[in-house]
Amino acid sequence: MGTSTEITLRPIGYVKSKARSEGVDKKRISEIVIDETISPALEGVDAFSHIFVLYWMHQVPVKEKRKLKVSLGRGLTPRGAFASRTEKRPNPIGLTLVQLREIRENVVRVKGLDAVDGTPVLDIKPFESADFAKRATSPEWWPEIEL
Amino acid sequence: MGTSTEITLRPIGYVKSKARSEGVDKKRISEIVIDETISPALEGVDAFSHIFVLYWMHQVPVKEKRKLKVSLGRGLTPRGAFASRTEKRPNPIGLTLVQLREIRENVVRVKGLDAVDGTPVLDIKPFESADFAKRATSPEWWPEIEL
Numbered sequence: 001m002g003t004s005t006e007i008t009l010r011p012i013g014y015v016k017s018k019a020r021s022e023g024v025d026k027k028r029i030s031e032i033v034i035d036e037t038i039s040p041a042l043e044g045v046d047a048f049s050h051i052f053v054l055y056w057m058h059q060v061p062v063k064e065k066r067k068l069k070v071s072l073g074r075g076l077t078p079r080g081a082f083a084s085r086t087e088k089r090p091n092p093i094g095l096t097l098v099q100l101r102e103i104r105e106n107v108v109r110v111k112g113l114d115a116v117d118g119t120p121v122l123d124i125k126p127f128e129s130a131d132f133a134k135r136a137t138s139p140e141w142w143p144e145i146e147l
Numbered sequence: 148m149g150t151s152t153e154i155t156l157r158p159i160g161y162v163k164s165k166a167r168s169e170g171v172d173k174k175r176i177s178e179i180v181i182d183e184t185i186s187p188a189l190e191g192v193d194a195f196s197h198i199f200v201l202y203w204m205h206q207v208p209v210k211e212k213r214k215l216k217v218s219l220g221r222g223l224t225p226r227g228a229f230a231s232r233t234e235k236r237p238n239p240i241g242l243t244l245v246q247l248r249e250i251r252e253n254v255v256r257v258k259g260l261d262a263v264d265g266t267p268v269l270d271i272k273p274f275e276s277a278d279f280a281k282r283a284t285s286p287e288w289w290p291e292i293e294l
């Protein structure tokens with residue numbers, strides 16, 4: 001096996017949002033419109049308060065994926081893409097923890113999704129305690145980055 | 148756009164572990180061997196104590212991906228795949244928060260990764276406070292599931 005092996009995914013749905021460009025807005029309300037053939041997989045999701053949304057940051061140009069190092073902001077040393085949450089990474093999969101507001105048929109309404117209108121969604125997972133590291137530490141430059 | 152649009156990914160590396168079958172073991176030490184051409188993207192990752200690992204659960208048979216409903220254990224109502232962390236989901240992307248132990252060149256040593264030997268790895272992301280929902284709630288059946 002090598003990294004030349006290709007993996008093929010199909011979106012489970014798309015983001016419907018007023019956001020046309022990147023930018024974190026934790027108060028933003030978005031909808032995830034799940035493909036109707038897949039919507040039975042949503043049963044029971046409404047029992048969770050928070051879910052992870054995995055999505056494909058489709059607007060990232062190929063050359064950005066190949067950069068590997070990213071600029072983190074003025075005065076900061078560039079770091080590897082895996083040391084940041086930048087969309088400029090080899091596989092631009094976005095991961096955001098969002099608050100679940102409502103599910104109506106195949107439409108999932110969430111708060112805090114950092115994804116632009118039309119973004120393909122790959123997966124939805126319930127948040128659980130194993131996803132939290134109480135004693136997590138990050139480098140001193142982390143709060144300063146401008147991404 | 149529709150869910151017929153295909154998305155193609157290439158693994159960034161592979162899991163090296165003694166685990167040959169599924170099963171959560173939070174104490175397990177595994178290695179992620181990153182493709183050498185991609186390893187510059189690791190620079191700075193060692194400054195974080197915890198990282199998310201996104202991987203492709205390649206052993207899931209196609210018919211399991213199409214099931215959409217999953218059995219959660221004896222005496223529990225089956226639920227949608229998106230209401231669980233089962234590997235039997237439309238896009239079997241695994242997401243595990245792990246403790247970072249050491250990085251040596253292109254090898255990332257981690258604790259608590261739920262992935263079998265040979266699993267293709269898709270992405271590595273630093274854990275940050277936005278990934279944690281302090282007041283998250285889950286359904287009463289959640290602690291009982293046998294997955």
